[in-house]
Amino acid sequence: MTESRKPAGRGADPPDDRSLVRAAQGGDAQAFRGLVERYQRRVYQLALGMVKDADEAMDITQETFVRVHRYLPSFKGDSSFFTWTYRIATNLCLDSARKRGRTERVDLDESDAEIEAHMDPPSAALAGPHRAALNAELKSKIDEALAGLSENHRAILLLREVEGLSYEELARTLGIRKGTVMSRLFHARLKMQRKLREYLADEVKDEGEGEG
Amino acid sequence: MKRRCEESVPLLGPWIDGELAAEDSAWLAEHVDCCKACSARKALLEAQRDAVREAVVGKAASADLSGLADAVLARLQNDQSPAPVLRLRVWGTETWRAHRTRISAAAGLAVAASLALVAIFSPLRRDTPGRGPLLADARGPNATVEEVDFESHEGAVLQAGQTTVIWVDDDGPAVLR
Incomplete structure (x- = not known):
């Protein structure tokens, strides 16, 4: 997370977000270009994770930065620039899904019993050697599992697992309370786990009940 | 478990x-x-x-994003359009949220003021029989108002400089009282 916020520069340290934002607010197009180049990959991967279609993800990425530029004068720096940018990107992704009629309701929280059933002691199927051999089939299963989540679950999972946003940043980006962040993330992970465990069933070697 | x-x-x-x-x-x-x-x-x-x-x-x-920044900047150059409706909507919403107490209070005051004006100037006012709206408010250093009994109607004569206004209540005293 931190390393990608500060891309490696040649020689002198690259200017931080705040300096670039200030310069861009003053009309410096090169400063704005710097911000785009710094975050375009991450915005694109968020969009790609959300909408799946590469062209649509590219359009959303471009539109995100057009909006960022448009609203830049009103950016006060209360949140970090990237959180603000992700918020715009996430909303565009959700809007896009809504337009295509793909939005699902936020899944209702599952009952404790259901959670327990799905939190049976797992094997470390994805850990160790299996993890190292993350093959094309598993990647496609992950894709499939992500696509099966509701938009809200997918957004929070991508922002946390891929972009590494803190819970506070997630709350700001998604416009929800921190408690909701924890609950939504818990359920999103659980649903992913259920789908990936199915795929891994043959490889799972149960390690037995806990002792705690 | x-x-x-x-x-x-x-x-x-x-x-x-x-x-x-x-x-x-x-x-x-x-x-x-x-x-x-x-x-x-x-x-x-x-x-x-x-x-x-x-x-x-x-x-x-694997995506090639090398042209994205150029594409964004080109769009910005071509798209110098005024603030979109979205911004207006956001502005409206934010303004409402930020100032809803004051807006509500101002709206309440405006309604109250309108009602007061209607009450003061309405010719339908019945609380001061024989004294029309002009009577209450037209008196001043340059104007005189004289109440007149027109037998079947009540009314008044307002004199201001060279101007004379005769006011007659069509409903008559029976209705006014």
């Missing part, structure tokens, strides 16, 4: 995310150390996180 595991399961995520309070982290670490099931759950969460990250980042890594 045993009680300690039940308590641990919802906290494993926040723990690996580094979002758990120190005191909770301490007992959770102790529990996971001696509980194979929770240890495996934690490993699975971490592995899933890494796998998702690797899959998504890997997929996006």
